[in-house]
Amino acid sequence: MKKIYYKLFLVLTVLLAPAIAHAQNATIRGIITDDYNNPVGNAKVMLAGTAYETLTDPTGVYTFSEIPYGDYRVEVKESDYAAVSQKVTANQPTVDAGKITLLPEGRKTPLEEQLPTVSLEEGENTDPSGGGVSSALGASRDVFASAATFTFSVARYDVRGYGDENFITYMNGAPMINLNNGRSVYAWGGLNDVTRNQISAYGMKASNYSFGGIGGSFNVDSKASRQRKQTQVTYSNANRAYENRLMLTYGSGIMKGGWSVSASLSRRWAQEGYIPGTFYDGWSYYLGVEKEINTRHSISLTQFGVSTINGRSTSAIQEANDLVGDNYFNPLWGYQDGEKRNSAVNNIFTPLTVLEHDWQINNKSTLTTALSYQFGKEKRGGLNWYNAPNPRGDYYRRLPSFVPFALTDTASQFAVQSQEEETIRNNPDLLQINWNELYESNSNHLETNNGVTGYRASYILENRIEDNHNFGFNTVYNNSFNENYSLSAGISYLNQKTDYYKVLDDLLGADYYIDLNQFAEQSPVPGVDAAQNNLDNPDNIVTEGDEFGYNYTSDINQFQLWAQPEYKGKKVDAFLGVQATMTTFSRTGNYRNGVYSDISFGKSEEQSFSNPMLKGGATYKINGRNYIFANGTIGTRSPLFDDAFVAPTVNNQIVSELEDVEVSSVEGGYSYKAPRLRAQATFYTTAIKNMTHIYHYYNDDVNSFVNLAVSGINESHTGMELAAEATVYKGLNVSAVASVGNYIYTSRQKATTTRDNISTAESVNETIYSENFKAGQGPQAAYTLGGYYRGKKFWSAGININYFDQMYVRFNPIRRTVAAVEVLPDGEQRDIMLDQQQLDAQMTVDINASKSFKLPTTFKKPYRNTYLVINVGINNILNNQDFINGGSEQLRVDFDTKQVKKFAPKYSYAFGANYFISVILRMN
């Protein structure tokens, strides 16, 4: 085995690392971080006993050039930290001195030696669209940020109640953003080992790699030279979204000739996840190669991809949960062949390549340039049907609550309701998908259409595909002119083209499907061609693998410039940032839709926006322990593609009065930093104005998909964040974190409703009486109390007690219109229609423990040490299964009876007790 490894390394080395001729002098490089793995910039680094002295750059990196061969000692002195030194031998042109971790005065062992503790990470989020970007901020290891992202994630806590577009993510300097929806792109699930190096800026703090969003920014550094020299195997077992995880990771460290190579491969899988009917199969790979060309230039190439296939779950109404007797009831699956088959399968593979060039222009300035390209498909599977009953077992007309709407006689209603309840309780599978019936429906209707004879499908499985082509260029210039002044500035250009279309995935036993818009067939105004999804290919016969339905392309360009001078003084630090963004986007329709024949095909009017943004902040250092700070941002940003087109699947129509989104935000607070106590209190208030949002839903009153375009959305986000961490006894830390906010709508929104089956709008600029309703979702108040003990023999244990409050069901604008409540007198029914439901406050308890063993050295070469690390975490150990962590009002409203119960809100529940065990074998 040993030989095989060696050969593998040898081959890699020979292929990728041709040695470079020796020189007499060496360059010594290293990085300085604090015990939270944050880089320490501007730290003074010396070679002890010599005159060599330098400052670290903002990424914590220091470089000594032209150092004669010999043994040295690198010494770091930084206020608030204990002095540290480390031996280094200069015996080759480039010497990696590795990382030096600074400890606050008074603390002895670096946190890192505690070895990794359990992270909740990606297994927690079952909804692929869910997981907030903000989770990345946890990398900062700031007590508050860590709680906000890991501990609070069970409640779907959003930092400051912000949407994803308020956080900016980078990978090796390349912006990771999906310009269609403004969300960050996370394409590195399962590659935990190689994406641990992260720097982040929480809130509106200055960062030297980005202007940042109002929520924060974060950069993952997965360059090969930054990966540890080690080989690591990790096996994890859990009962969350996946059950098993295996990861192999190799890092060469910086080798002779300045080459570094690292690689990682992982698989995550589950036959069935925590939620019934979900499965998970994810493969991830990563390959990083970096070459330090000389002391000034290095180039890194990173390529990685994550292929995930998983069965989805969805929220359900409480009536269905109660009938099935399970709050994790998932209507998306059904039995086929005696096994659970999921009808909503995601299949996502969007590999990313980043080429980064680091240029140390001189001792004070650097230029970091990244080129990135990401492509690939996100397929979201689901059932579709033509002229057949809704296949959902929990379709509202199938539930007992619908009986009063179907029968007129009260006594009969009661009788049938209880009969239905009993029937479903005896056979909960009635609320699941009945695959056998779907196959049966598909296999008995022999028809000849468009020259083809065969069984015409009533039901199909389709994939809704987003095929992305993202190109990015980003360059950042940093200059630390002197001890006091520095400048960061950057230019970026992003282009994203996404093809949106559908592909037929499974005919479920039928021979073909016909591409028709069945809703337009039954629409009240008949047109000869209205039912055609594509007039240029009428009555298209579709079989497995064929495109159909809709087909359009988004094309978005974003050009950005920013600059940020920074001052660091004895008493005051201050910065000022300016950013200019130019955005253009358009939609190109590739199908001529029958309902919108005149505005569906070809390129839309190009939308163009220029947006300035200003940012600034200051910290006043009362003394070494007490700080007061304030930061602010004001400016505009362009609306998002996804919020700009009323019905992008069928036409080029733009939301009326599409305007710049106005953003203004201030934060300020006080922080205390002492060796045994750290505390921070932050107040923030933010206004975001002129947002638009498009809702798409099916309304069977009008027998069509409906597009609800809401504009004029103004929000206010105000709150406090409190965090304190204290060392109360040797090795015992306690922490307390509280986040209390108020996120509300501050305007009356306007809604325009259009349908996919008729070209005239249903309502135009209807007023939504939305003022002071709660915005967003997730708790507006969250608290955790933590204890953490680190034992002497490499073990640790922790506990968090969490409490969540002020959670609200996501708001449906249509229920707050005149039409929804007119003729309803003041009273209970009117109140129920208008009130936004507050969910019950919840408590959870999480525990974790970790132990690591230093094992006898297994392979003497190339590794000296072998460690075995075991991590165990149990979240929600009290098994609270009544924790609604996601609720939304259904968009349908019954205008006839005006009864909300006909379309009750849908809930999703936080996992009950769930565990994660990880065993890591590390050789370094």
Place this chain on the structure above:
Amino acid sequence: MNTFKNFITLSVPMMLMLFVTSCVDKDFDEPPIDGTDPEITVTHTIDQIKNYYVLGTAKALPDSAVISGIVISDDLQGNIYKDMIISDSTGGILIRVDISPLSPLYGKGRRVFIKCAGLYISDYSGMIQIGIKDGNAVGRIPSVLAPDYIVRGMWNQPFPVRVISSINALNPNDRTNQNISVRFNNAHFTESCNTWADVATQQSGNRIMIDSSGATVTVRTSGFSTFAASFIPADTGTVEGILQVFNGTFQLILRDLDDLKDFSTPPCVSAQPVHSIQELQSIYNGTAINIANGSEIEGIVISDKNASNITSKNLVIQQGNYGVVVRFLTNNTFNLGDKIKIDISGQELIKFHGLLEVNNVDISLATLTGTGIVTPRIATLADINANGQTWESTLVTIAGVTISGGAAGTYDVGTALTDATGTLPIFTTTYATFAGNTFPVTPVTITGYIGDYDALQLNIRNTSDVQ
């Protein structure tokens, strides 16, 4: 520590194998299609189960009762909604089921078994039906309960079709005559080029079919059916469907247009969009026709509703040398000399007693675009009589004509023009503001537009047309 080393060297490849081989199984066999009848004993015929029916109440069916029949309904075209109609040799019955559409699983030709325990029988306007109890009526069997009552059997089963030569030979009050599949040979319809139902209002339509004996049958079609907007054929053919009753009269329900056999499709829609009044005249081919989508005409109003010699629902517009009557669904507000544009897409073009007319136009389709003046054509009565069909609904001026007739020398009803070349009736309604005025007895120069009511006539607008 060789043991440990061995452990590592063994366990790593083993984990690698686990890595690659542990598969997440997501491939599924396709289930077999159930093509067999269940082993259920049928206890009653459809006619026997109707014995339990009692007028005015929902009557429980016996727990042991099982009936069986072949589905004769098909709701894929939306003309039947949540009704499953089954028949056996003794007749047919309607089962109310809250599933839509039913055809994918309970399609035409499939044998089904109804386990009657818990079901009730009642009627709606004389039509006997089975469902769940809803007071004194029966409601639809809920979708989740359907498997408890309805068992699916084999597909593609033949079912009886009664050939009916005269509907008058059938008694609508005989329960064996309802909900059966029927065929009429040599039948035709009275309203060719009308649609089966009104799609705009989604109201059901009742159309008349004449069977081979000359007796009439109402064909009822839902405004929600996909063929509601199709045109009724003009010729004779075979008509199939489901015979139902409503308060003692028969109604024929078409499942889809395949129920019409041996009919030819009438040319009810113009081949091309129309953009001028001249084109309008040329597309009319002798029967009512619907004007193709994308059609629009513009012209100047040459009629005068204010003088009331024309109903306010109508106006006459002229464009160049051609004119046409437009009949609106409601009164119009356009005045003589207004220039208007009308979207006539999908509108009906008919001849009303010989006069070309765009019929039943919604007033919102007409927009005022300005005003204009039409110079009348100078003609003799002989010219008019010779060219009246092309000149109809255009303005003419005839010099040196004498008016005669009328009631006591007034314009009211029955006047006529005479010149050296011929004669032409004048049209004046009793409601015209000038109907009671006396007309000049000396020869006059008269202006008006050419009308037609089974014969050519001149319509004067008001008294200033007579000089």
